[in-house]
Amino acid sequence: MIVVDTNVLAYLYLPGERTAQAEALLQSEPEWAAPVLWRSEFRNILAGFIRRQSITFDQACALQLEAESLLAGAEFEVDSRAVLELVRDSNCSAYDCEFVALAMTLDTKLVTADKQVLQAFPSRTLALSTA
Numbered sequence: 665m666i667v668v669d670t671n672v673l674a675y676l677y678l679p680g681e682r683t684a685q686a687e688a689l690l691q692s693e694p695e696w697a698a699p700v701l702w703r704s705e706f707r708n709i710l711a712g713f714i715r716r717q718s719i720t721f722d723q724a725c726a727l728q729l730e731a732e733s734l735l736a737g738a739e740f741e742v743d744s745r746a747v748l749e750l751v752r753d754s755n756c757s758a759y760d761c762e763f764v765a766l767a768m769t770l771d772t773k774l775v776t777a778d779k780q781v782l783q784a785f786p787s788r789t790l791a792l793s794t795a
Contacts, residue, residue: 665695665738667767667774669760669781670705672792673698673734677727678713682777685792689775693795697738697770699762706731742766754784764788 668689673696676686690696710724719727742765750761760781767774767788776782777792 665697665770666693666772666790666795667763667770668696668698669763669774669776669778670698670702670709671777672775673702673706673731674709675777675792677731678709678719682792685795689792689795693775695738696735697740697766697772698735699742699766700739701759701762702735702739703728703732705759740766740769742769750785756781756784 666689672686672689675682676690707728710719710727713719714721714724742762746765746768747758747761750756750764751758754761756764760778763774763776764781764785773790773795774781774785774788775790775792775795782789782791
């Protein structure tokens with residue numbers, strides 16, 4: 665099992681330059697986990713696509729359901745103190761630190777394309793491009 669950040673999910677479901685990398689990751693490591701926060705972040709990404717008229721409302725709803733299905737049983741609450749400790753020790757947002765905290769709790773890696781997170785937590789993260 666690996667932890668993936670919301671952008672990795674977005675790359676999987678919203679075609680773009682990193683979609684092939686996300687698809688390859690899912691093929692090689694099909695057990696993905698994320699903090700519950702991913703739902704709100706993903707909905708926000710979908711909202712941007714709806715507003716730019718890149719996808720329809722119905723498509724957004726279908727993508728949300730598909731992503732929820734992928735992560736069913738693998739969504740976790742994270743310890744606030746652990747998140748805040750990571751915030752204290754880095755320049756990353758609390759949102760990003762939730763994903764790192766979950767990876768630490770599950771004793772696994774966080775796969776991300778976020779350079780700041782990769783730099784701040786090199787022992788706990790893997791770049792999507794190399795995962």
